[in-house]
Amino acid sequence: MKLTTAIKLGSLLLLAALASGAHAQMDHGKRMAAKAELGTAAALDPQGRLWIASKEQAAGSPAQYVVLQSSPDMGASWSAPRRIQQEPEAVAADGESRPKLAFGSQGQIYIAYTKPLGKPYTGEIRFVRSLDGGQTFSAPVTVHRNRDEITHRFESMIVDREGRIHIAWIDKRDIELAKARKQAYRGAAIYYAVSDDAGASFKGDYKAADHSCECCRIAMALTPQGKAVAMWRHVFEPNVRDHALRELTPDGAPPPLQRASFDDWHIDACPHHGPALAFGADGKRHQTWFGVRGEAGGVFYGVADADGKLGQVQQLGSAQAEHADVLVDGKTITLVWKQFDGKATAIWGRRSTDNGLNWTSGVLASSRGNSDQPHLLATPAGAFLLWRTQDEGVRILPAIPATSATGTLP
Helix, strand or coil: CCHHHHHHHHHHHHHHHHHCCCEECCCCCCCCCCCEECCCEEEECCCCCEEEEEEEECCCCCCEEEEEEEECCCCCCCCCCEECCCCCCCCCCCCCCCCEEEECCCCCEEEEEEEECCCCCCEEEEEEEECCCCCCCCCCEECCCCCCCCCEEEEEEEECCCCCEEEEEEECHHHHHHHHCCCCCCCEEEEEEEECCCCCCCEEEEEEEEEECCCCCCEEEECCCCCEEEEEEECECCCECCEEEEECCCCCCCCCCEECCCCCCECCCCCCCCCEEEECCCCCEEEEEEEEECCEEEEEEEEECCCCCEEEEEEECCCCEEEEEEEEECCEEEEEEEEECCCCEEEEEEEECCCCCCEEEEEEEEECCCECCCEEEEECCEEEEEEEECCCEEEEEECCCCCCEEECCC
């Protein structure tokens, strides 16, 4: 990487750190401490009710919980936060980590989260479920069989069309094995587990890939055929931090790994920026990611055809853009990303209703305080933005730019 690119990247990452502070206070309920972590997940249940999962830590207390809230009116009003654990335990809910939330076809509620352990950068992937609409919750269980005090972090979860729960995470057990054998090992690994009994038990640990990046979130999406696919920042030889993807099969025998981005970004560090992934009904793969392409650094968007060939890549926003998300619904493609201008953070949106031929773009929301990453929600009324900020709390907004410019992407 050239010196000028390295300097630009350093400035970009510094601005990103300033823009994405992890601590804030939730406005509804006033249950969160003044410095609560902002990482929040959201999902709609089969009846269309919106739920969010976040972290609670009472002021002046080390006790931590995952809490659930629901809204019948897309965020206009909220239920009181409900703790899912009987006893407190550590919960990761900032940056690339946050509790994960999903639903089964019969309304089962599934929650996954990382429980940090005593040593730095170590953790366990925990799972809790409710079979009665959130009235009661199972005791937390650790998803993976490996119980070493190492990295099991940055989990992602998805439920496939057969009702199977797939949970993937970043795992460093292979680094420890390599050290014992005095062998080199780049990065970490991607492992996953699968439940085919509504979370009563999990099968695994299945390895999806060696040599993942260490701290970038994993994106997961379903193909038109309903298969679970994971995308992550990979470490290609000799130390190129591009992206890879792979189908996560229920039997732990996934098909060959595919390369998903081709920036050729040589960097001996983890950027702490994971990708986003969505599939259209036509089989095309839509993806966003953070990287450096030549002299350009920032967030990029690309579409791969049904055979996996990536087409033209577009840069989203300025060099300060970060943490993008993508959603595809029929011919409508929605993109959002976070962008800091040195004083305030804005969420930009870009939307096409004709499969990407023409786009409208503009600012969806802004805040001068700390904020979480933006997330897109698929609803019967179209795409909505979920954004949690220090000053405004949880915001649910239609992902349609209020002021926009129309045109074909360059």
